[in-house]
Amino acid sequence: MQKHKIKIAQWYISHTCNLSCKNCLSYNNFSIAGHEYWKDNEEYVRRWSELVDVDDLSIIGGEPFGNPDLDLWVTGIAKHFDTPDFKICTNGTQIEKWTNCLEQWQEMGAVIEIHTHDKSQLGKTWQSLNQVFGKKIKYVKGCDYSSSSYYDNYSWVGLINNRVAVLQMDDFSFFPWGTRGKNSNGEYELYETDATKTHRLCQWKNCHYFYQGNLYKCGTLVGAQQFVNKYPVIEKHKTLINQYKPVSLGSNSLQEDLDNLRSFVPQCGLCNSLSRRSRLDATEKKEK
Numbered sequence: 001m002q003k004h005k006i007k008i009a010q011w012y013i014s015h016t017c018n019l020s021c022k023n024c025l026s027y028n029n030f031s032i033a034g035h036e037y038w039k040d041n042e043e044y045v046r047r048w049s050e051l052v053d054v055d056d057l058s059i060i061g062g063e064p065f066g067n068p069d070l071d072l073w074v075t076g077i078a079k080h081f082d083t084p085d086f087k088i089c090t091n092g093t094q095i096e097k098w099t100n101c102l103e104q105w106q107e108m109g110a111v112i113e114i115h116t117h118d119k120s121q122l123g124k125t126w127q128s129l130n131q132v133f134g135k136k137i138k139y140v141k142g143c144d145y146s147s148s149s150y151y152d153n154y155s156w157v158g159l160i161n162n163r164v165a166v167l168q169m170d171d172f173s174f175f176p177w178g179t180r181g182k183n184s185n186g187e188y189e190l191y192e193t194d195a196t197k198t199h200r201l202c203q204w205k206n207c208h209y210f211y212q213g214n215l216y217k218c219g220t221l222v223g224a225q226q227f228v229n230k231y232p233v234i235e236k237h238k239t240l241i242n243q244y245k246p247v248s249l250g251s252n253s254l255q256e257d258l259d260n261l262r263s264f265v266p267q268c269g270l271c272n273s274l275s276r277r278s279r280l281d282a283t284e285k286k287e288k
Helices: 038-051 070-080 102-108 119-136 149-153 195-201 219-228 235-243 254-260 266-270
Strands: 004-012 019-021 052-060 085-090 110-115 138-141 156-160 163-169 207-211 214-216 282-284
Touching: 004 219, 004 254, 038 052, 038 070, 052 070, 070 085, 070 102, 102 110, 102 119, 119 156, 195 266, 207 219, 214 219, 219 235, 219 266, 235 266
Parallel strands: 004 052, 004 207, 052 085, 085 110, 110 163
Antiparallel strands: 019 282, 138 156, 156 163, 207 214
Protein backbone atom coordinates (compact mmCIF):
# COMPACT_ATOMS: atom_id res chain seq x y z
CA MET A 1 0.00 0.00 0.00
CA GLN A 2 1.35 3.40 -0.96
CA LYS A 3 1.68 5.71 2.01
CA HIS A 4 0.24 9.20 2.22
CA LYS A 5 2.71 12.08 2.38
CA ILE A 6 2.86 14.69 5.14
CA LYS A 7 5.47 17.43 5.01
CA ILE A 8 5.58 18.51 8.67
CA ALA A 9 4.05 16.88 11.75
CA GLN A 10 4.71 16.89 15.48
CA TRP A 11 3.83 14.31 18.09
CA TYR A 12 2.42 16.08 21.14
CA ILE A 13 3.42 14.09 24.23
CA SER A 14 2.80 16.42 27.16
CA HIS A 15 0.65 19.34 28.27
CA THR A 16 2.98 19.83 31.23
CA CYS A 17 5.66 22.51 30.98
CA ASN A 18 8.02 23.92 33.60
CA LEU A 19 7.80 27.40 32.06
CA SER A 20 4.87 29.76 31.78
CA CYS A 21 5.28 31.61 28.49
CA LYS A 22 2.98 34.43 27.52
CA ASN A 23 1.05 33.59 24.35
CA CYS A 24 1.98 29.90 24.36
CA LEU A 25 0.78 28.28 21.15
CA SER A 26 -0.77 25.32 22.96
CA TYR A 27 -2.07 27.14 26.06
CA ASN A 28 0.50 25.58 28.40
CA ASN A 29 0.75 28.90 30.25
CA PHE A 30 -2.70 28.06 31.64
CA SER A 31 -1.38 25.03 33.53
CA ILE A 32 -3.03 22.44 31.32
CA ALA A 33 -1.02 19.57 32.74
CA GLY A 34 -0.67 15.89 31.96
CA HIS A 35 1.70 13.55 30.12
CA GLU A 36 1.01 11.13 27.30
CA TYR A 37 2.48 7.74 28.18
CA TRP A 38 4.06 5.46 25.61
CA LYS A 39 2.05 2.35 26.51
CA ASP A 40 -1.14 4.25 25.69
CA ASN A 41 0.18 5.49 22.36
CA GLU A 42 2.50 2.84 20.93
CA GLU A 43 -0.24 1.29 18.82
CA TYR A 44 -1.20 4.71 17.45
CA VAL A 45 2.41 5.37 16.43
CA ARG A 46 2.68 1.99 14.73
CA ARG A 47 -0.59 2.36 12.82
CA TRP A 48 0.12 5.92 11.66
CA SER A 49 3.60 4.86 10.52
CA GLU A 50 1.95 2.30 8.24
CA LEU A 51 -0.28 4.98 6.72
CA VAL A 52 1.89 8.08 6.33
CA ASP A 53 5.42 9.20 5.57
CA VAL A 54 6.48 12.43 7.30
CA ASP A 55 9.37 14.50 5.96
CA ASP A 56 9.85 16.54 9.14
CA LEU A 57 8.70 14.84 12.37
CA SER A 58 9.17 16.25 15.87
CA ILE A 59 8.35 15.34 19.45
CA ILE A 60 6.84 18.32 21.23
CA GLY A 61 4.83 19.51 24.25
CA GLY A 62 4.49 21.24 26.70
CA GLU A 63 8.02 20.31 27.60
CA PRO A 64 8.93 16.83 26.29
CA PHE A 65 11.97 16.54 28.58
CA GLY A 66 9.59 16.54 31.53
CA ASN A 67 7.75 13.45 30.27
CA PRO A 68 9.00 10.36 32.17
CA ASP A 69 8.49 8.24 29.03
CA LEU A 70 10.58 10.45 26.75
CA ASP A 71 13.15 7.75 25.99
CA LEU A 72 10.37 5.32 25.06
CA TRP A 73 8.86 7.95 22.78
CA VAL A 74 12.15 8.74 21.04
CA THR A 75 13.18 5.12 20.50
CA GLY A 76 9.63 4.09 19.57
CA ILE A 77 9.10 6.79 16.96
CA ALA A 78 12.59 6.21 15.54
CA LYS A 79 11.73 2.51 15.22
CA HIS A 80 8.42 2.99 13.43
CA PHE A 81 9.01 6.13 11.34
CA ASP A 82 11.74 6.39 8.73
CA THR A 83 11.86 10.18 8.57
CA PRO A 84 14.77 12.24 7.20
CA ASP A 85 14.26 15.02 9.75
CA PHE A 86 13.52 13.83 13.30
CA LYS A 87 13.69 16.33 16.17
CA ILE A 88 12.89 16.69 19.88
CA CYS A 89 11.72 20.26 20.56
CA THR A 90 12.63 21.60 24.00
CA ASN A 91 13.10 24.81 25.96
CA GLY A 92 16.44 23.32 27.04
CA THR A 93 16.00 23.71 30.80
CA GLN A 94 15.62 20.02 31.71
CA ILE A 95 18.18 18.36 29.46
CA GLU A 96 20.18 17.21 32.49
CA LYS A 97 17.41 14.69 33.23
CA TRP A 98 18.27 12.75 30.09
CA THR A 99 22.04 13.10 29.63
CA ASN A 100 22.37 9.30 29.77
CA CYS A 101 20.22 9.03 26.61
CA LEU A 102 21.48 11.91 24.46
CA GLU A 103 24.21 9.96 22.66
CA GLN A 104 21.88 7.08 21.89
CA TRP A 105 19.25 9.46 20.53
CA GLN A 106 21.84 11.24 18.42
CA GLU A 107 22.94 7.91 16.93
CA MET A 108 19.29 7.23 16.04
CA GLY A 109 19.24 10.50 14.10
CA ALA A 110 17.22 12.51 16.62
CA VAL A 111 18.16 16.22 16.73
CA ILE A 112 17.76 18.24 19.95
CA GLU A 113 16.00 21.46 18.88
CA ILE A 114 16.34 24.10 21.61
CA HIS A 115 13.99 27.09 21.62
CA THR A 116 15.61 29.50 24.05
CA HIS A 117 13.11 31.62 25.93
CA ASP A 118 15.60 33.29 28.26
CA LYS A 119 19.35 33.43 27.59
CA SER A 120 20.06 33.26 31.32
CA GLN A 121 18.84 29.65 31.21
CA LEU A 122 21.42 28.63 28.61
CA GLY A 123 24.26 27.99 31.07
CA LYS A 124 22.68 24.82 32.43
CA THR A 125 21.69 23.75 28.93
CA TRP A 126 25.23 23.96 27.53
CA GLN A 127 26.65 22.33 30.65
CA SER A 128 24.47 19.29 30.03
CA LEU A 129 25.28 19.13 26.32
CA ASN A 130 29.02 19.51 26.90
CA GLN A 131 28.90 16.85 29.62
CA VAL A 132 27.68 14.36 27.05
CA PHE A 133 29.21 15.44 23.75
CA GLY A 134 32.28 17.41 24.82
CA LYS A 135 34.67 18.13 21.97
CA LYS A 136 32.83 15.73 19.65
CA ILE A 137 30.34 18.47 18.84
CA LYS A 138 31.23 21.43 16.62
CA TYR A 139 29.04 24.54 16.63
CA VAL A 140 28.57 26.77 13.59
CA LYS A 141 26.27 29.70 12.95
CA GLY A 142 23.00 28.64 11.41
CA CYS A 143 23.28 31.07 8.50
CA ASP A 144 26.75 29.69 7.68
CA TYR A 145 25.85 26.00 7.91
CA SER A 146 23.94 25.45 4.71
CA SER A 147 22.74 27.23 1.61
CA SER A 148 19.23 26.37 2.77
CA SER A 149 17.46 29.33 4.40
CA TYR A 150 15.89 26.82 6.82
CA TYR A 151 18.93 27.04 9.08
CA ASP A 152 18.91 30.85 9.13
CA ASN A 153 16.27 30.59 11.86
CA TYR A 154 18.79 29.00 14.21
CA SER A 155 21.55 30.85 16.04
CA TRP A 156 23.74 27.76 16.26
CA VAL A 157 23.86 24.34 14.67
CA GLY A 158 25.75 21.61 16.54
CA LEU A 159 27.39 19.00 14.33
CA ILE A 160 28.79 15.57 15.15
CA ASN A 161 30.62 13.93 12.25
CA ASN A 162 29.05 16.58 9.99
CA ARG A 163 25.54 15.46 10.99
CA VAL A 164 23.18 17.82 12.81
CA ALA A 165 22.85 16.92 16.49
CA VAL A 166 21.63 20.17 18.09
CA LEU A 167 19.74 23.22 16.86
CA GLN A 168 19.43 26.36 18.96
CA MET A 169 17.08 29.27 18.37
CA ASP A 170 17.70 32.31 20.59
CA ASP A 171 15.01 34.65 21.89
CA PHE A 172 12.22 32.44 20.67
CA SER A 173 8.93 34.32 20.75
CA PHE A 174 5.33 33.62 19.91
CA PHE A 175 2.63 35.33 17.95
CA PRO A 176 -0.12 36.64 20.26
CA TRP A 177 -2.02 33.39 20.58
CA GLY A 178 -4.34 32.57 23.43
CA THR A 179 -7.03 34.81 24.85
CA ARG A 180 -7.99 38.47 24.84
CA GLY A 181 -8.64 38.20 28.56
CA LYS A 182 -11.79 37.94 30.64
CA ASN A 183 -15.07 39.76 30.16
CA SER A 184 -17.18 41.31 32.91
CA ASN A 185 -18.67 37.88 33.70
CA GLY A 186 -15.24 36.38 34.36
CA GLU A 187 -15.28 34.35 31.13
CA TYR A 188 -12.31 34.17 28.80
CA GLU A 189 -12.73 35.42 25.25
CA LEU A 190 -10.62 34.26 22.31
CA TYR A 191 -9.84 36.44 19.32
CA GLU A 192 -12.33 37.01 16.52
CA THR A 193 -10.64 37.45 13.15
CA ASP A 194 -11.07 36.64 9.49
CA ALA A 195 -10.33 32.90 9.40
CA THR A 196 -8.97 32.97 5.84
CA LYS A 197 -6.63 35.89 6.58
CA THR A 198 -5.44 34.36 9.83
CA HIS A 199 -4.73 31.08 8.08
CA ARG A 200 -2.87 32.84 5.27
CA LEU A 201 -0.64 34.69 7.76
CA CYS A 202 0.03 31.64 9.92
CA GLN A 203 3.58 30.34 9.55
CA TRP A 204 2.53 26.98 11.03
CA LYS A 205 -0.55 26.33 8.90
CA ASN A 206 1.06 23.22 7.43
CA CYS A 207 2.49 21.89 10.70
CA HIS A 208 0.08 19.24 12.01
CA TYR A 209 -0.09 17.54 15.41
CA PHE A 210 -0.55 13.91 16.39
CA TYR A 211 -2.30 13.66 19.75
CA GLN A 212 -3.96 10.65 21.40
CA GLY A 213 -4.10 8.77 18.10
CA ASN A 214 -5.64 11.57 16.03
CA LEU A 215 -4.07 14.13 13.69
CA TYR A 216 -4.94 17.78 14.33
CA LYS A 217 -4.53 20.70 11.99
CA CYS A 218 -2.32 22.50 14.51
CA GLY A 219 -1.09 22.48 18.09
CA THR A 220 -3.26 25.44 18.99
CA LEU A 221 -6.39 23.34 18.50
CA VAL A 222 -4.95 20.59 20.70
CA GLY A 223 -4.37 23.03 23.55
CA ALA A 224 -7.52 25.06 22.93
CA GLN A 225 -9.81 22.06 23.35
CA GLN A 226 -8.20 21.37 26.72
CA PHE A 227 -8.36 25.05 27.69
CA VAL A 228 -12.04 25.67 26.93
CA ASN A 229 -13.07 22.60 28.91
CA LYS A 230 -11.01 23.55 31.96
CA TYR A 231 -11.71 27.28 32.24
CA PRO A 232 -14.81 29.47 31.84
CA VAL A 233 -14.93 30.54 28.19
CA ILE A 234 -17.77 32.34 26.43
CA GLU A 235 -20.13 29.78 24.99
CA LYS A 236 -19.79 30.60 21.28
CA HIS A 237 -16.02 30.28 21.43
CA LYS A 238 -16.11 27.11 23.50
CA THR A 239 -18.65 25.55 21.13
CA LEU A 240 -16.63 26.40 18.02
CA ILE A 241 -13.41 24.99 19.47
CA ASN A 242 -15.14 21.76 20.51
CA GLN A 243 -16.74 21.39 17.08
CA TYR A 244 -13.33 20.79 15.53
CA LYS A 245 -12.77 17.15 14.60
CA PRO A 246 -9.25 15.86 13.95
CA VAL A 247 -8.35 13.23 11.36
CA SER A 248 -8.86 9.77 12.82
CA LEU A 249 -7.01 6.55 12.14
CA GLY A 250 -10.24 4.92 11.06
CA SER A 251 -11.06 7.48 8.38
CA ASN A 252 -12.56 6.07 5.19
CA SER A 253 -11.37 9.13 3.25
CA LEU A 254 -7.89 9.55 4.67
CA GLN A 255 -6.27 11.26 1.67
CA GLU A 256 -9.12 13.79 1.43
CA ASP A 257 -8.92 14.44 5.18
CA LEU A 258 -5.15 14.95 4.98
CA ASP A 259 -5.55 17.33 2.03
CA ASN A 260 -8.11 19.32 4.02
CA LEU A 261 -5.58 19.84 6.82
CA ARG A 262 -3.86 22.37 4.57
CA SER A 263 -7.00 24.52 4.29
CA PHE A 264 -8.36 27.01 6.80
CA VAL A 265 -11.00 25.90 9.28
CA PRO A 266 -13.56 28.16 11.04
CA GLN A 267 -11.54 27.81 14.26
CA CYS A 268 -8.68 29.75 12.61
CA GLY A 269 -10.85 32.82 13.20
CA LEU A 270 -10.29 32.47 16.95
CA CYS A 271 -6.55 33.10 16.59
CA ASN A 272 -5.00 36.54 16.37
CA SER A 273 -4.22 37.42 12.76
CA LEU A 274 -1.44 39.89 13.58
CA SER A 275 1.70 39.02 11.67
CA ARG A 276 3.92 40.95 14.10
CA ARG A 277 5.65 38.84 16.74
CA SER A 278 5.22 39.75 20.37
CA ARG A 279 8.07 39.70 22.87
CA LEU A 280 8.03 36.52 24.91
CA ASP A 281 7.61 36.68 28.64
CA ALA A 282 8.85 33.34 29.98
CA THR A 283 8.94 32.65 33.68
CA GLU A 284 9.89 29.57 35.66
CA LYS A 285 6.89 27.90 37.29
CA LYS A 286 7.18 27.71 41.03
CA GLU A 287 7.02 24.33 42.70
CA LYS A 288 3.91 23.98 44.86
